[in-house]
Amino acid sequence: MKLSVIGCGYLGAVHAAAMAELGHDVVGIDVDQAKIDALSAGEAPFFEPGLPEILVSATATGRLRFSTSMEDAKGSQVHFIAVGTPQKKGSYAADLTYVNGAVRDLIPFLNPGDLVVGKSTVPVGTAEALASMISESGADAMLAWNPEFLREGFAVKDTISPDRLVYGLPPEEQAASAAKALLDGVYSSALNAGTPLIATDYATAELVKVSANAFLATKISFINAMAEIAEVTGADVTQLADAIGLDVRIGRRFLGAGVGFGGGCLPKDIRAFTARAEELGRGESVAFLKEVDAINLRRRQRVVDLTVESLGGSVNLKKVAVLGLAFKPYSDDIRDSPALDVAVQLRGLGATVVATDPHAIANARKLHPQLDYVDTLEEALTDADAVVLVTEWEEFRHLDAEWAGRLVRNRIMVDGRNSLDSAAFRAAGWTYRGLGRP
């Protein structure tokens, strides 16, 4: 099928390449010339495992092109909207400028029977408004909402083999079945592999996405709240998580207590959900999400406080090695990264922060040039007065307590992800501080 993907960020670039890899003829469109140049040359403009390989192979087939001109969307049957919906400045609400702009700019190039498919995370009600925008323009095209559940770091796999497909279809029966048939064509390979499909209305599809992220955020903040209780009782939250996680109704995943969640999705999505619920007069239904957000932000502060405490009350002029900058491993994304937040706060308290990360240094440096960045773990650890682990990359998880101990000035470890073997560190003479652990 001929597809266009409008917006080539973390979501759109992967979607475009994966759809071409599956055999579709795809054009990816973005206003950012540098991004389009990189993608056209078969280079991923950000770190995402597996993306460079499919960009190269799909480009070689001639089925994948990139352009800065919306006119190139003309001729595609299905147009995916994959632009960002960041948090509005000075508000909790989502900024819909890019989504509205993408649809508005696409309208002149739509052919009768085309399907516009929203993939961006939006406040409930957006799809209905966009469908009206399309019909009022006179374009004879349909709109569907098809939320995306991919995780950064696993985006290629999650796009090619999703765990579920959700279609928010138009209210009119004929349009709904035409839209569904087109989407079934797009996703034929996943559907043939037995991927569960939920075909529903616009509002449900929009809400599935935000409620899934709200649930995940709540699960993380729940275990982080238990970490706060563990800290005043001497309990160990990691063992608590293992024990409650064995109940299949609860499950162990997303019960990793630590510095908390960040990234371009969970934090802004729970805030936008709160703002939208308030607009709908149902603020109380998701008021708990404010608490989820507050718990999450407190954990960043806790890591900073533990570092200060471990250094005897002040980090001023102390060298602190910060291991990790990305919001999670296997990504170079630093949007709302707890790791970077901790680094910046420690710097603000007078510490000489020497930070390292396998992939996120370039992005971090652009935003926070005041920090010192080094490429290797060895350089970061050398003569450090304290070490703070905030992104659990494999190379940090497997840090050897003896080897690291020989490099640092003080054997002080603040494990903001509870990802080290605390016994091994203590045995090697380190003062080990985890989150929610004795």
Ligand code: UGA
């Ligand atoms: C999240 C969702 O998991 C995806 O399903 C969704 O499609 C995506 O948002 C989106 O809306 O686009 P992502 O932001 O890539 O995906 O990252 P997650 O793997 O969900 O991690 C989010 C944050 O939670 C990270 O900072 C991670 O370190 C933290 N986390 C995760 C914890 O602190 N503890 C855990 O146990 C798990």
